[in-house]
Amino acid sequence: MTAAVLALSGLAKSYGAVRAVAGLDLALHPGEVVALVGENGAGKSTVVNMITGMTQPDAGTIRIKGAAVTLPNPRAAQGRGIGVVHQHYALVDSFTVAETFALGAAGPGRLDRASLRARVAALAAEVGIAIDPDARIGSLDVAGQQRVEILRALSRPVDLLVLDEPTAVLTQEDADRLFAVIARLRTKGVAVLLITHKLADVFRICDRAAVMHAGHLVADRPVAAFTPEAVVSLMIAGQEGSDAAAEMAGRLSADFATDDAAPVPEDHAAGPVLLTAEGLRLRRANGSVAVEGVGFDLRAGEILALAGVEGNGQAELIQCLAGLALPDAGHVAFGAFDSRRPGLDAAALRRAGLAHVPDDRRHQGIAEGLSLTENLILSHLSGPRYARGPLLDRGHARADTAAAIADYAIRTTGPDQPIGRLSGGNQQKLVLARELLGEPRLLLAAHPSRGLDIRTIAAVQDHLRAARDRGAGVLLVSADLGEIWRLADRVMVFAAGHMRGPVRLADVTRAELGGWMAGH
Numbered sequence: 001m002t003a004a005v006l007a008l009s010g011l012a013k014s015y016g017a018v019r020a021v022a023g024l025d026l027a028l029h030p031g032e033v034v035a036l037v038g039e040n041g042a043g044k045s046t047v048v049n050m051i052t053g054m055t056q057p058d059a060g061t062i063r064i065k066g067a068a069v070t071l072p073n074p075r076a077a078q079g080r081g082i083g084v085v086h087q088h089y090a091l092v093d094s095f096t097v098a099e100t101f102a103l104g105a106a107g108p109g110r111l112d113r114a115s116l117r118a119r120v121a122a123l124a125a126e127v128g129i130a131i132d133p134d135a136r137i138g139s140l141d142v143a144g145q146q147r148v149e150i151l152r153a154l155s156r157p158v159d160l161l162v163l164d165e166p167t168a169v170l171t172q173e174d175a176d177r178l179f180a181v182i183a184r185l186r187t188k189g190v191a192v193l194l195i196t197h198k199l200a201d202v203f204r205i206c207d208r209a210a211v212m213h214a215g216h217l218v219a220d221r222p223v224a225a226f227t228p229e230a231v232v233s234l235m236i237a238g239q240e241g242s243d244a245a246a247e248m249a250g251r252l253s254a255d256f257a258t259d260d261a262a263p264v265p266e267d268h269a270a271g272p273v274l275l276t277a278e279g280l281r282l283r284r285a286n287g288s289v290a291v292e293g294v295g296f297d298l299r300a301g302e303i304l305a306l307a308g309v310e311g312n313g314q315a316e317l318i319q320c321l322a323g324l325a326l327p328d329a330g331h332v333a334f335g336a337f338d339s340r341r342p343g344l345d346a347a348a349l350r351r352a353g354l355a356h357v358p359d360d361r362r363h364q365g366i367a368e369g370l371s372l373t374e375n376l377i378l379s380h381l382s383g384p385r386y387a388r389g390p391l392l393d394r395g396h397a398r399a400d401t402a403a404a405i406a407d408y409a410i411r412t413t414g415p416d417q418p419i420g421r422l423s424g425g426n427q428q429k430l431v432l433a434r435e436l437l438g439e440p441r442l443l444l445a446a447h448p449s450r451g452l453d454i455r456t457i458a459a460v461q462d463h464l465r466a467a468r469d470r471g472a473g474v475l476l477v478s479a480d481l482g483e484i485w486r487l488a489d490r491v492m493v494f495a496a497g498h499m500r501g502p503v504r505l506a507d508v509t510r511a512e513l514g515g516w517m518a519g520h
């Protein structure tokens, strides 16, 4: 066999007493697509950080094409042919796609627009990516921005491309396009390391899967030698045939259900109207109209899903409903609150029973430097839960945090740990626990399961159903049709500036919804 593009041996990294990665051996050969999977906190990002020069290993060797190397910073990894597409893109909204390629280009000199555009177009054609070099980044949806990041990673010589949870933000249609690009890269001899929580990705596109459990690599085999149940068991328990995995089996078959096999959603008797939106026009931060003509009722005791490719106004709607931005036209009413009257603010809405799981966890969901307990308090500062006269009842908040850590199996050293030290999925778990505390009447849940492992997704779905069953209204924003099918009672779609629906799930097929989401 040809020399491995990348070979890791005995790679290890600890943070204090936490062994994030313990003695990992892994090799990738040219043209191989390898999945790296594991539960939240298993150590996947730490591996990515070590091979992309963002973190230094404590022990072990990294070999690139046979030579032992050190990667003191990301530039060193790039220089060695390792490209990476992170979950959070470093793009500037006001730039065009072509201008983005001038960022980080070496040396001074005049920006030669014509040659930049030509370079971008040629590269895009080579890997089969459809992109307009003149499009502004801010006008692209999340899948478009991801395509720009992939092209940017490929604009230097790349032997290994690392993709960190690329399908988490994509619809099935966009994921299919991404898989076509990966297949193209494979034929060109590029090795791909795909970090994912979606088992379907593993079985669709990967040659091999490496499974991590609590910092250890517990299996590394060709995909054909795995069953979905075996992967789940290895992730959850570090071994095959675990009871916990058997419990998950039913959930798994729902994940893999095709259109025909998908269970028909149950009909729930919804209660009175909780929230009304009428004639809304929503603008993006850059001033362009994201969507207009938005009107719907959300009832107590129902889950209403908002589907659509991200970037079509979903985030703007949530901002507006959470009292963080006013609509450009139209109005929203929730209980005694009406966006046409002054005095509507986010704190008052929270006191009235609104909870909000934000889309952008890093900027709106958490304060990285603060402890888990302090982060839990953040959403309840204006409410009665932790009020003790003029003071905060920190003991109560700490006890709630400890309970959340146990309930959601949050991987942390305890309630006092700064939340920024947790893996992304574990941060998300705390945000969910915080927002579901105190039984909100209205829950705005934007991509609540993004970045979570399948066991936690199952738990989150149970929590959302429980909230619905006790009479809360839930607005679920999701690009994942499977999730919508498992949870929602009704669904509406934002695409191409317009709203479709809401309709009952029983009255629409997945194919129809997929078509709406694609703007057909």
Ligand SMILES: Nc1ncnc2c1ncn2[C@@H]1O[C@H](COP(=O)(O)OP(=O)(O)OP(=O)(O)O)[C@@H](O)[C@H]1O
Pocket (backbone or CB within 6 Å): 015, 018, 019, 020, 038, 039, 040, 041, 042, 043, 044, 045, 046, 047, 411, 412, 420, 421, 422, 423, 424, 425, 426, 451
């Ligand atoms: N900077 C840090 N300081 C302290 N602990 C850290 C730090 N970064 C990661 N860890 C710990 O290392 C462990 C592995 O985290 P890592 O982010 O690699 O997990 P992951 O598999 O990528 O999880 P996820 O699926 O949630 O992204 C976790 O227990 C995490 O809390």
